[in-house]
Structure formats: C-alpha cells, structure tokens
Amino acid sequence: MAGFAAVATAAKSIERLLTTCFDADGIDELRPVPGKTTTARLVRTEDLVKHANGQLSFPRPALTIFTYRLDFNKSVRAAWAGAGTLDGRGHVPLDLHFLLTPWADNSEHEHRILGKAIECLESTPLLSGPLLVTDPATAWAANEVVQVVMEEVATEAVMRTFDTLPTDYKVSVPYIARVIRVDARRAFPDPTATEVVRGLRPAGGA
Numbered sequence: 001m002a003g004f005a006a007v008a009t010a011a012k013s014i015e016r017l018l019t020t021c022f023d024a025d026g027i028d029e030l031r032p033v034p035g036k037t038t039t040a041r042l043v044r045t046e047d048l049v050k051h052a053n054g055q056l057s058f059p060r061p062a063l064t065i066f067t068y069r070l071d072f073n074k075s076v077r078a079a080w081a082g083a084g085t086l087d088g089r090g091h092v093p094l095d096l097h098f099l100l101t102p103w104a105d106n107s108e109h110e111h112r113i114l115g116k117a118i119e120c121l122e123s124t125p126l127l128s129g130p131l132l133v134t135d136p137a138t139a140w141a142a143n144e145v146v147q148v149v150m151e152e153v154a155t156e157a158v159m160r161t162f163d164t165l166p167t168d169y170k171v172s173v174p175y176i177a178r179v180i181r182v183d184a185r186r187a188f189p190d191p192t193a194t195e196v197v198r199g200l201r202p203a204g205g206a
Helices: 006-026 077-087 107-123 155-163
Strands: 039-043 062-072 091-103 146-150 173-183
Touching: 006 039, 006 062, 006 091, 006 107, 006 146, 006 173, 062 107, 091 107, 107 146, 107 173
Parallel strands: 039 062
Antiparallel strands: 062 091, 091 173, 146 173
16 A cells, blocks of 8 residues: 555655666666766755855766656546545545756766666666565555656746756756555544434424
8 A cells, every 4th residue: 555655755766766777787888977976866946056166965967856746647536536435545646747857067978867867767667566665654555556757848848847946947858657646544434323213203294
C-alpha cells in the first residue's frame, strides 16, 4: 500500500536511478562529464538561489529534478474513487510533473548530462520492485509501477516557469511520472447499527 510518502519516494526513486546511470558502472568515458562525478538532485525553489559568490547550493556537474506541478490522473481517478467505496479507503492517483535541468561549466557538458538522462529514462521507463525507494510510510504493492515519460509542454510554458524562479532560464526537459497512488492507511467502513427501533408510524398516520 502506497501511503502519503509515495510522492516523495517516487521522486527519490527517479533521483537514485539517474545518479546510478551517471556513474556508468565506473567507466569514465561513459560518464556525462569525464573525470567528474555527476549527480541527480531533487531541488526546491530555494535551492536555485545563488549565494554571494555566485554559486548554487549544490556542486556542479549536476542534474536537478524540479517538481513544478502535482495533479490527479484524469484517466484512472474515477476508477480508484469507485474502489474506495468498496474497501473504505481513500485512493488518489497522481501525476508528478518535473523539469530536468543540467548544470555544468560549459554548454557541451550540460548537453551531455541531458543526453545521458534521456538515455537512462528511455531505457528504464518503468519503475517497480527494487527500483522504487521505500520508507516506513510507503510499502509499494508488488504490482505497482511508476511510468516516467517525456511530457509535451510548450517552450513558452517552460520559460514562464523559469520566470517565477530565482535563476536565469536554462534548457530543460519536461517529464511526467505516473501513476503515483496515495492510499489512506485507515479504512472507514459503514457505521454499525447499534439500535433498531420498530413499530414507529409516520407523522399523521392512522
């Protein structure tokens, strides 16, 4: 059962997968930036604020994963709402929308980072089993799968997102992770009848 932490663990799963791909099994020439370790990092808006020395809160080279939207999945929302009426639990299917942005010392290395990230996610578009990070609040079901695919978003929309961030626009690739299901931990069955009154007549009856 995926609990309230499913959103966080799904995002951490993507972060771990990309960092593992960047390592390229220790083969230096297959790393996005030869001679350096590239990592994937989940970031917030605050993490993109530059310090007084012009540096960010994370070292380069890196690929940031910035979630800019979390929404319900329109395709399966009704089905899971129906399931909730049967088992007494709340089920919310969600889509995680995020941007992948490379950070390096030059444009060539940033393009290599993006290319490696795209290669990784196209090679492993389905996260399940050991590819999903777990924690005490999230126990993924054996058949649960999170699909990670490139999302079709207009360049203008991506640029508007950067307008709200404390950093200049950088080439970024939009992705979507679906379906992340948040399940209520407690079931709420129908109330049990404790008292039955018989023989009452409606008002005005004979």
